[in-house]
Amino acid sequence: MATDVTRTSYDPARRYTGVVVQQGRISLDAEANEQSAITAGERLEALVDVVGPAGTPDGGYALSAGPSAGFDLTVGPGTMYVGGVRVGLAAPVQYSDQPDWLDAYGDPRFTPVPERDPEREHVFLELTEYPVTATEDPMLRDPALGGVDGAARLRIVQRVRRLSVLAGRCADALDATTRAWADEGLVFRPDTMRLEPASRLQVEFDGPATAPNPCDPAAAGGYLGADNQNIRVQVSHVDPVTGTFDLLWGWDNASFLYRVTSDDASPPTLTLDRSPVDTYHHPRTGQAVQVLRAAASLTAEDGRTEGWAAAPTGESAVLTSPYDPDTRAVALPAPLPAAYLDPDRTPQLYLRVWEGLRTGITPGTAVTLPGTGVRVRVTVEGGLPVHRGAGWSFAVRPATPDGVLPARLLRAPQPPDGPRMWACPLAVIDWPDDKFRLLEDCRRPFAPLVDVSTRSQGCCTVTITPEQARGDGLQRIIDQVARSPRKEGRDGRITLCLRPGRYVLDQPLVFTREHSALHLEGCGDGVVLDARGSGSHAFGQGMIVVVGAWDVRISGIEFRLPLTPPDEQGSELLRRLVRSIGVRPVNCHDLTISRCAFVFLVPRDEQPSLGVGVFAGGICDGLVVTDTAFECRRRDLVAGPPPAPQAVVGVLVSSTVIRGEPRVVARLGDMRLRDNVFSGLSGAVVAVAVCSGTQVIDGNRADRCHDGVLLGLLEQEEAARERKEPPRERASAVDALLVAVQYPLPDQFTVSDPVPPPEQVPSTLMVRDNRIECVPVPDDRFSGTALLVLGQRPADTEEPASGSALVHGNQLSGLLPYPVAVLENMHGTSVTITGNVVSNLHAEGKSLQVDGSKAATAVTGNVLKGTADFPGRLWPAPLNTWLPFNAGG
DSSP, X not given: OOSOOSOOOOOGGGOOOOOOOOTTOOXXXXXXXXXHHHHHHHHHHHHHHHHOSEEBSSXXXXXXXXXXXXXXXXXXXXXXXXXXXXXXXXXXEEGGXXXXXXXXXXXXXXXXXXXXXXXXXXXXXXXXXXEEOTTTXXXXXXXXXXXXXXXXXXXXEEEEEEEEXXXXXXXXXXXXXXXXXXXXXXXXXXXXXXXXXXXXXXXXXXXXXXXXXXXXXXXXXOOOOSSOEEEEEEEEEEOTTTOOEEXXXXXXXXXXXXXXXXXXXXXXXXXXXXXXXXXXXSOOTTOEEEEEEEEEEEEOTTSOEEEEEEOSOOEEEEOSSOOBTTTTEXXXXXXXXXXXXXXXXXXXXXXXEOSEEEEEEOTTOEEEXXXXXXXXXXXXXXXXXXXXXXXXXXXXXXXXXXXXXXXXXXXXXBOOSBOOEEEEEEEEEEOGGGOOEEEEEOOXXXXXXXXXXXXXXXXXXXXXXXXXXXXXXXXXXXXXXXXXXXXXXXXXXXEEEEOSEEEEXXXXXXXXXXXXXXXXXXXXXXXXXXXXXXSOSTTTTOSEEEESOEEEEEESOEEEOOOBOOOTTSOTTGGGOEEEEEEEEEEEEEEEEESOEEEEEOOTTOOOEEEEEEEEEEXXXXXXXXXXXXXXXXXXXOSSOOOTTEEEEEEEEOOBOOTTSOOBOOEEEEEEEESOEEESOSEEEEEOSEEEEEEEEESOEEEEESEEEEEOOTTHHHHXXXXXXXXXXXXXXXXXXXXXXXXXXXXXXXXXXXXXXXXXXXXXXXXXXXEEEEOOOTTOSOOOOSEEEEOOOOOSSSSOOOEEEEEESOEEEEOSSSOSEEEEOOTTEEEEEESOEEEEOSTTOEEEEEOOTTSEEEEESOEEEXXXXXXXXXXXXXXXXXXXXXXXX
């Protein structure tokens, strides 16, 4: 840093933890600065340990399209930690008008906003530590001292850059950007997010100017000056073609900086805002100077700009005429670039006075600093170019002419003192059809410690607020966390906790394979997932679409299902159907939905509609739905199922048999539906699937639904193939099924191989301790069936698949001229029906019907209201039927 310091004594390798001031000793600026450096270094290391290399606690620095037409970008407000450095934006910032990049136009590192046909881009944040003196910030001077300045300041300058890349993912884009940094002579350290120049400098002493006389005493090189000095060396220019560079050097750490104004001449004359401290420091002929532009605004709390930080590099020149003390003017030997003289681009110019300038240096060449007895040698590691702006300072003392401080500069090439830089990827973006598109969000969100410790007892990977989730914020955070490095399998499970509030979606949340082992949890009461506005086709597949993922958990969320209008571009069926879907899993394993609520509305005008809370298709292994409520709120406030032709189902598992497309058979393995409440629906549970494993339906309550639980309706597919109209005559669960089997699959689903036909698969079914009350829909006299289990059709084999079914402890009621509970086609299945209460309130209706052909059946201990049909027993009358073992019937 080009500040007026005597030396730099801080060396992190010594692991000092503090500076101890001793009585009666001289106070040195180097010691105070070392204490500041120790404290700052420990803070950065601690924050990297806690936060990680980079992260945002509030969704800061989100990217979006600029406010006007074109390809500008808006960087959202918020906070970002980069390598332990905390930066923030209080308000949105436009890429083209960054307050910390006033010298953008004319800076080769700045990419102008494309005028047309933009390419895919990697957008990233760069931080650079700038020193700021009273010359740049006049508020640092105290008038009481007569204009004398005091301590300088350090400021982090933050700049958003964009780079054209071919990659569409953050990791690949970062690799491309790392190569671009290497072309600038910078090495990226992902563990600390540091950008470190690969340039190195070693200090040497000049030897004797003439050949030594063997009769004279040996002469040793060393510092020739009479003053204690701090010499600064800086790379001011690099030729990208030849790889040569220019080198500035100066006394007093090159700390003499002046505000200047330029006239209109070419070359211009610069007028200093104040006179140098003495005649010795007057710029003279042959002395090197550097003209610098204002780089970053220094703004007060009230928003007023009171100064500008000077750029670390600029236009270098050697004066051909001396400073004029009468006019405080310096004449430059060459014109300045136009951007330097444009007050809109450069509100302030600065002049830094150096001592000498060497040009066209090849890396590894020794460069003599005239009159010092010292020479320096700049090399580069890894074959990279020299980095423009790399700087070193070292102290020399007449009392020890053969030494420098720090001494390591004499022993081996050392990295530069500055600039200290950090970088953080923000996003990969594209512009299809000239519209902004976020390909991948590269930011890493994290939860503040207080949220982790008090709200979720340390279980949350990330805590999200409704403010952070605005627009596509929730999907971006979910994607970012899911794509972050983590352990394989369930050991890498991540939990995203939603704080109470209303989360409004513009598009459905989409979970794919990369979102596996993910838990989306509502923390506390009042976490509501809603859709923005009405009339949007975006939610035709549901509010959450899960395709090809495993171990996904959704809990503690209330879903307010939107009414998606008919799809005018869809099939003949969907052109007239209003849809309302909560979660849409397809080809998923171990999906768990718990402690949620699905709230349905029905259209006002009784337009045909389909509402489903959990609408599963394809392979669905390990589906668990527990402690969840499914409620249909009719606009007429009548308690009961919706009127025809509006069908609403809590959980629906369906094959897909759309004509002209491959048939996708639903396959259900190890399902558990437990302790759920279904209120006022057309049907509680409908499953059209080839079953395997264990299906458990226990402890559920269905109040005032038209149908209860319907399982294994594979033969309904043939009827669905030919149906073209939505349900009209009655709003039952069967109607919902007939629509569901024609419902298109999500865009994320692809059929890569032919789907084999359904087979008989051994399975276990347990229906226990459920209470199901079936009632008629409006304008109808009869309810639907409380329990309907249709086993697989018998296969053309002598050995049918084995399996078992247990129906126990249920309370089933309905009003219909048919059985309330039916078990049919239970071929090769051991059936046990015991301890149930089955009531048919219809005078001629049946209570229970069991088809036990080719099945081992036991029907005992049931209380029946209504006649019953049981399979026969190979016993003499009256034990040739199961009726004596039950009450009623």
